[in-house]
Amino acid sequence: MAQDIGIDLGTANVLVSVTGQGVVLNEPSVVAVDTKTNKVLAVGKEAYEMVGRTPGNIKAIRPLKDGVISDFDVTESMLTYFINKLSVKGLVSKPKVMICAPTNITNIERKAIIEAAQKAVGGEVFLEEEPKVAAVGAGMDIFEPKGSMVIDIGGGTSDIAVVSLGDVVASKSLKVAGDVMNQNIIDFMKRNHNIVIGEHTAEKIKKTIGTADMNSDDVKEMQVRGRDAVSGMPISVTINSNEIAESLHGTIETIISGAKSVLETVPPELAADIIDRGVMLTGGGSMLADIDSVISDALTVPVLISDDPLENVAKGAGALLDHMSENKPKKKGFSLFGKN
Numbered sequence: 472m473a474q475d476i477g478i479d480l481g482t483a484n485v486l487v488s489v490t491g492q493g494v495v496l497n498e499p500s501v502v503a504v505d506t507k508t509n510k511v512l513a514v515g516k517e518a519y520e521m522v523g524r525t526p527g528n529i530k531a532i533r534p535l536k537d538g539v540i541s542d543f544d545v546t547e548s549m550l551t552y553f554i555n556k557l558s559v560k561g562l563v564s565k566p567k568v569m570i571c572a573p574t575n576i577t578n579i580e581r582k583a584i585i586e587a588a589q590k591a592v593g594g595e596v597f598l599e600e601e602p603k604v605a606a607v608g609a610g611m612d613i614f615e616p617k618g619s620m621v622i623d624i625g626g627g628t629s630d631i632a633v634v635s636l637g638d639v640v641a642s643k644s645l646k647v648a649g650d651v652m653n654q655n656i657i658d659f660m661k662r663n664h665n666i667v668i669g670e671h672t673a674e675k676i677k678k679t680i681g682t683a684d685m686n687s688d689d690v691k692e693m694q695v696r697g698r699d700a701v702s703g704m705p706i707s708v709t710i711n712s713n714e715i716a717e718s719l720h721g722t723i724e725t726i727i728s729g730a731k732s733v734l735e736t737v738p739p740e741l742a743a744d745i746i747d748r749g750v751m752l753t754g755g756g757s758m759l760a761d762i763d764s765v766i767s768d769a770l771t772v773p774v775l776i777s778d779d780p781l782e783n784v785a786k787g788a789g790a791l792l793d794h795m796s797e798n799k800p801k802k803k804g805f806s807l808f809g810k811n
């Protein structure tokens with residue numbers, strides 16, 4: 472049996488699933504490049520450790536920053552490196568590959584991703600829409616004639632979609648997600664505590680005491696080290712979770728208004744389904760504490776967080792590939808776009 476491959480080409484993480492094995496690779500979407508020679512020095516976890524710590528001639532690049540492919544050559548090298556790591560190239564039967572990329576990539580980028588995957592694996596390559604695949608990975612039956620709503624909060628983008636009969640009925644992709652939350656924290660710390668912190672520290676703060684709830688009674692504290700913005704010397708300050716909620720407020724509001732605008736455009740029957748079935752949150756950003764209750768209060772619908780939010784897209788891609796391999800007659804509305 473061919474081992475088909477599902478790839479979540481995310482702006483923060485790349486995950487790869489193989490049929491029958493589940494998720495086999497999960498690494499940050501980071502590449503370290505020597506700027507003098509343009510040589511790739513490290514990819515994934517090893518390159519991530521270099522972020523903010525590299526000497527002048529080494530640059531740790533996030534080639535998919537802000538939900539778009541900002542550096543295509545580096546994206547291609549990264550994809551090739553990860554696929555080669557799986558050593559699937561020598562398989563007798565060529566695998567099918569399903570890649571989920573940011574929703575707002577151009578046709579040229581779409582084609583180039585397909586070519587990069589074909590070069591690395593040699594099989595048939597499909598591109599799919601991220602929120603739809605995330606919904607499948609979260610266990611939703613998207614082929615039913617019922618509305619399912621998913622909000623996939625990743626690193627670079629928050630993708631909001633209502634899916635019915637296997638197709639996206641209404642959607643919106645916002646360039647506001649986990650990376651912007653980190654930047655909100657960096658800006659807040661500088662503005663309110665005169666302390667300069669890096670991306671890694673902001674990420675740690677978000678995961679340790681971050682919350683979407685500005686009115687939480689459960690106030691947590693954390694000590695943060697960084698550089699004094701005035702003297703340039705290392706300093707340490709204590710911050711609390713209410714402050715982080717305040718810094719993230721604008722970003723959470725943007726995601727909520729995006730979700731409201733999607734809900735406003737769906738036919739009333741589908742909107743009624745969503746009131747019954749609720750909204751599914753997927754992606755790493757949905758692990759921010761209290762984000763489910765804050766979104767639920769704002770949309771006045773139930774909100775659920777999927778199991779393993781970081782793995783939904785990779786698992787969903789695997790499930791859709793299984794669906795294709797089983798050779799079942801295609802259910803109405805099951806369409807794959809971007810097949811080369």
Ligand SMILES: Nc1ncnc2c1ncn2[C@@H]1O[C@H](COP(=O)(O)OP(=O)(O)OP(=O)(O)O)[C@@H](O)[C@H]1O
Pocket residue numbers: 479480481482483484485538573623624625626627628629648649650674677678681753754755756757758759760780781
């Ligand atoms: N416990 C947590 N609390 C808040 N945010 C978190 C948590 N764990 C992970 N994240 C955030 O989740 C984001 C990564 O999520 P994910 O891997 O789903 O994104 P991606 O698929 O790479 O990005 P995109 O969907 O934009 O392409 C990062 O911004 C990370 O900081």
